Amino acid sequence: MNRRRWTALGVLAVATAALLMVAPVIAHHSSAPFYDSTKTVEAQGTVTRFLFKNPHSFLYFDADENGKKVEWQIELGAAGGLTRTGWTPDTLKPGTPIKASGRPSRAEGSHGMCCAKITRPDGTPIVSGGRVTDEQQPPR
Amino acid sequence: MRNFTRRATGRTWGWAAVAVMAIALSPSRPRIQAQSPAQTPPAGAARPNAIPDLAGIWDGTTRARPVNSERIPWGKDNFPELNERALAYQKVFDEALSPKYDCQPASSPAIQYDPYSMEVTQWPDRVLLRYEKDDQLRTVWLDGRKPTIYDWSIQGFSVGKYENGALLVDTDHFVFDITGFDDYNGIPSSQLKKVHERYWREGTELKVTVTVEDEMFLKKPASYTARWLPQRPGYKLDAWDCDPEAARAAVKMMPPKYKE
Numbered sequence: 001m002n003r004r005r006w007t008a009l010g011v012l013a014v015a016t017a018a019l020l021m022v023a024p025v026i027a028h029h030s031s032a033p034f035y036d037s038t039k040t041v042e043a044q045g046t047v048t049r050f051l052f053k054n055p056h057s058f059l060y061f062d063a064d065e066n067g068k069k070v071e072w073q074i075e076l077g078a079a080g081g082l083t084r085t086g087w088t089p090d091t092l093k094p095g096t097p098i099k100a101s102g103r104p105s106r107a108e109g110s111h112g113m114c115c116a117k118i119t120r121p122d123g124t125p126i127v128s129g130g131r132v133t134d135e136q137q138p139p140r
Numbered sequence: 141m142r143n144f145t146r147r148a149t150g151r152t153w154g155w156a157a158v159a160v161m162a163i164a165l166s167p168s169r170p171r172i173q174a175q176s177p178a179q180t181p182p183a184g185a186a187r188p189n190a191i192p193d194l195a196g197i198w199d200g201t202t203r204a205r206p207v208n209s210e211r212i213p214w215g216k217d218n219f220p221e222l223n224e225r226a227l228a229y230q231k232v233f234d235e236a237l238s239p240k241y242d243c244q245p246a247s248s249p250a251i252q253y254d255p256y257s258m259e260v261t262q263w264p265d266r267v268l269l270r271y272e273k274d275d276q277l278r279t280v281w282l283d284g285r286k287p288t289i290y291d292w293s294i295q296g297f298s299v300g301k302y303e304n305g306a307l308l309v310d311t312d313h314f315v316f317d318i319t320g321f322d323d324y325n326g327i328p329s330s331q332l333k334k335v336h337e338r339y340w341r342e343g344t345e346l347k348v349t350v351t352v353e354d355e356m357f358l359k360k361p362a363s364y365t366a367r368w369l370p371q372r373p374g375y376k377l378d379a380w381d382c383d384p385e386a387a388r389a390a391v392k393m394m395p396p397k398y399k400e
Contacts, residue, residue, distance in 0.1 A: 029235075029238070029240065029241075029323060029324075029390065030209060030210055030323075030324050032210070033235055033394045033395075034390055034393045034394045035393065051383070051385065051386050051389070053381075053382075053383035053385070053386035054380050054381060054382050054383060054386065055240075055243075055380075055382055055386065055387055056386055056387075056389070056390065057386065058386060058389050058390075073389065073393070075389070075390050075393070080272070080378040080380075083378075105393035105394075106393065106394060106395050107392060107393050107394055107395050107396075108395065110392060110393050112390075112392075112393040
């Protein structure tokens with residue numbers, strides 16, 4: 001394989017990883033009343049539950065906040081859309097350590113985010129392979 | 141010679157009778173789903189009064205058009221002129237009440253623009269519009285039937301006809317829907333809502349113009365036009381299976397409009 005092909009494969013691999021790291025935004029309802037697009041929040045913890053459903057999936061994880069356990073809720077795309085980009089209900093099993101950054105929820109005292117980038121705590125992609133179809137599925 | 145002529149004439153009439161019977165008895169089979177839209181000839185090749193080939197699975201995702209939002213597909217140029225009743229309703233509307241958070245499906249004129257796929261099946265007496273979003277199936281009757289008292293529903297009662305290479309659909313008999321206009325602007329729709337759709341092919345694309353009228357809330361009809369692209373070969377619509385917990389989970393992330 002020549003250098004150009006290796007380069008193309010590398011670019012493809014990086015693009016694939018990026019697709020799997022960045023969760024789709026949402027379309028079932030407007031994100032504006034729920035999440036503040038002008039801010040970014042970051043949290044790190046351990047997955048407790050992955051609700052892989054329609055109309056939107058939700059990822060729950062526990063994080064430590066000043067010595068206190070806090071449950072975070074990340075809103076993701078529809079299960080159908082996630083499936084087509086390589087996700088499965090087992091992609092994020094309970095106990096998986098993650099780091100997430102995204103738009104924070106607006107409700108007072110809530111710990112939610114949307115449009116999140118989810119990686120391992122060291123920043124590497126959680127899914128390095130997986131099935132990615134010929135086209136990126138849309139936000140859902 | 142006379143006998144020959146008589147025999148020949150008799151044979152001609154006989155064959156003619158067979159041909160007429162064959163035509164009369166042959167079922168007019170619809171073209172159903174066997175081919176994807178991408179494999180069908182472009183619309184330009186169709187005769188002006190021919191039935192357009194709309195069958196197939198169509199991609200309405202961001203590949204085909206911008207995703208829906210507060211200003212899409214209803215933007216500053218086509219946003220409906222709301223009457224006083226609608227404006228008052230909009231002012232007090234609480235997003236948390238929206239039935240979509242309990243898995244109630246979207247209806248016209250919103251469901252056509254949801255960023256998912258749609259399958260069109262053309263039969264001689266009806267056109268079936270199946271939406272991936274919300275597992276919804278609309279039937280557009282082409283046989284001239286009238287609605288009964290049992291035909292009021294979220295999706296209404298649809299009749300249609302082919303005209304000038306397009307499918308024209310008229311839908312009424314909608315039940316009241318507290319967010320029946322779209323998913324974003326807190327505008328309801330009433331039993332007076334009527335939706336008119338025109339579907340046609342432009343090359344490999346499927347296009348629609350959706351017009352909505354509702355005297356209860358809109359001062360005048362409003363329209364948008366959208367397109368679908370052919371889905372990739374082998375694509376199958378997913379079951380939606382809306383999960384009530386997942387549908388409502390986001391609501392607690394939104395500041396409540398009313399404290400109690």
